[in-house]
Amino acid sequence: GNSVTQMEGPVTLSEEAFLTINCTYTATGYPSLFWYVQYPGEGLQLLLKATKADDKGSNKGFEATYRKETTSFHLEKGSVQVSDSAVYFCALRGAAGNKLTFGGGTRVLVKP
Amino acid sequence: DSGVTQTPKHLITATGQRVTLRCSPRSGDLSVYWYQQSLDQGLQFLIQYYNGEERAKGNILERFSAQQFPDLHSELNLSSLELGDSALYFCASSVGAGDPYEQYFGPGTRLTVT
Numbered sequence: 001g002n003s004v005t006q007m008e009g010p011v012t013l014s015e016e017a018f019l020t021i022n023c024t025y026t027a028t029g030y031p032s033l034f035w036y037v038q039y040p041g042e043g044l045q046l047l048l049k050a051t052k053a054d055d056k057g058s059n060k061g062f063e064a065t066y067r068k069e070t071t072s073f074h075l076e077k078g079s080v081q082v083s084d085s086a087v088y089f090c091a092l093r094g095a096a097g098n099k100l101t102f103g104g105g106t107r108v109l110v111k112p
Numbered sequence: 113d114s115g116v117t118q119t120p121k122h123l124i125t126a127t128g129q130r131v132t133l134r135c136s137p138r139s140g141d142l143s144v145y146w147y148q149q150s151l152d153q154g155l156q157f158l159i160q161y162y163n164g165e166e167r168a169k170g171n172i173l174e175r176f177s178a179q180q181f182p183d184l185h186s187e188l189n190l191s192s193l194e195l196g197d198s199a200l201y202f203c204a205s206s207v208g209a210g211d212p213y214e215q216y217f218g219p220g221t222r223l224t225v226t
Contacts, residue, residue, distance in 0.1 A: 032211060043114065043202060043217040051212065089155065098168040098210045099145065099157035 002027045006090045006103035013080055013110050021075040021106045023064075023090035031092040033057075033066050033073040034100065038087045047075075047088070080110045115139065116205050116218035124224045130191040133221045137184055137205030143167070144186040145206075145215060146178055150199035161186055162209040193225045 006023040013019060025031065032051045036044040048057030053068035064075045073090060090103040115138035125131055137144050146158040148171075157170035161180035172178075175193075180186045190197060200220045206213040 036217075043116075043219040044204075045114070045217070046214060049214075093211065098160055099170055100147075100215060101157070102155035104154045 002031065002092055002094045002101045004090050004092055004101055004103035006088075006106055008104065009087075009107035011106060011108045013108070015082055015110055015112050016079045017110075019075070019077045019080045019084070019108065021088055021090075021108070023073045023075065023103060025071050025073065025090075025092050027071075027092055027094050027101075029095035030068075031094050033064070034091040034093070035062070035064055035073070035075050036089040036091060036102075038089065038105070040086070044089065080108075082110050082112055084108060085110045114216040114218060116203060116216050118201075118203050118218040118221050120221060121219070122222050122224075124226065125193060126226055127193055127195060129193050129225075130189065131193065131223065133188040133190070133201055133203075133223070135186045135188070135203030135205075135218060137186070137203075138216055141205035141207050141216070142184065143206045143209045143213070144180055144184070145204040146172075146186070146188050147202040147204065147217075148199045149202060149220070150196075152196075153199075155202075158188070160209070167209050190223070195225050198223055198225045 003026045034049045035047040048059040050057040050066035056065045091100045117136045143162045158172040160168040178188045204215040204217045
């Protein structure tokens with residue numbers, strides 16, 4: 001079946017540091033890939049997505065590129081802010097197109 | 113604010129009891145999804161309804177059931193509750209069923225079983 005593996009946290013950074021969260025997946029066919037963010041006490045918000053190989057999703061300074069050859073979708077941001085402190089989830093939606101399969105989540109803490 | 117509402121926000125109950133969680137999708141969305149977020153299992157898909165019909169099923173226990181009503185709101189019923197059912201339960205909605213429709217998540221219902 002489909003699965004998503006992402007790096008375990010917590011990741012602690014200083015403001016303006018570079019952030020990378022690794023995500024790899026296993027899926028049959030051509031899944032769509034997503035990054036969701038969960039701020040404290042809130043639900044999940046879609047951060048960015050990519051639907052085919054070599055697509056780059058971007059939003060709010062975050063980027064991720066769909067790499068089929070390495071089955072990866074790593075999240076990056078060049079300069080983080082304290083407000084980026086949250087839990088980040090990598091997810092995929094398989095060929096059947098219904099459910100989302102999530103990674104375990106990575107907690108990011110940005111200190112001033 | 114995603115436009116998806118869930119009630120109640122918090123629920124505390126005892127083992128063996130039954131509870132009902134409610135979800136109202138975004139206006140115009142026909143599909144509703146339920147997910148469970150627990151410390152040991154992470155975020156898992158439970159079940160999906162589309163326009164009143166069950167469309168997909170995930171790791172949903174037999175003690176759990178769901179339905180979607182004609183006004184498109186959905187309820188998740190959890191019975192014979194166990195300590196391990198303590199979790200955050202999310203509802204999401206989308207316009208259609210599956211690709212390419214984005215799922216919008218509600219704020220969740222936190223269930224504590226004591």
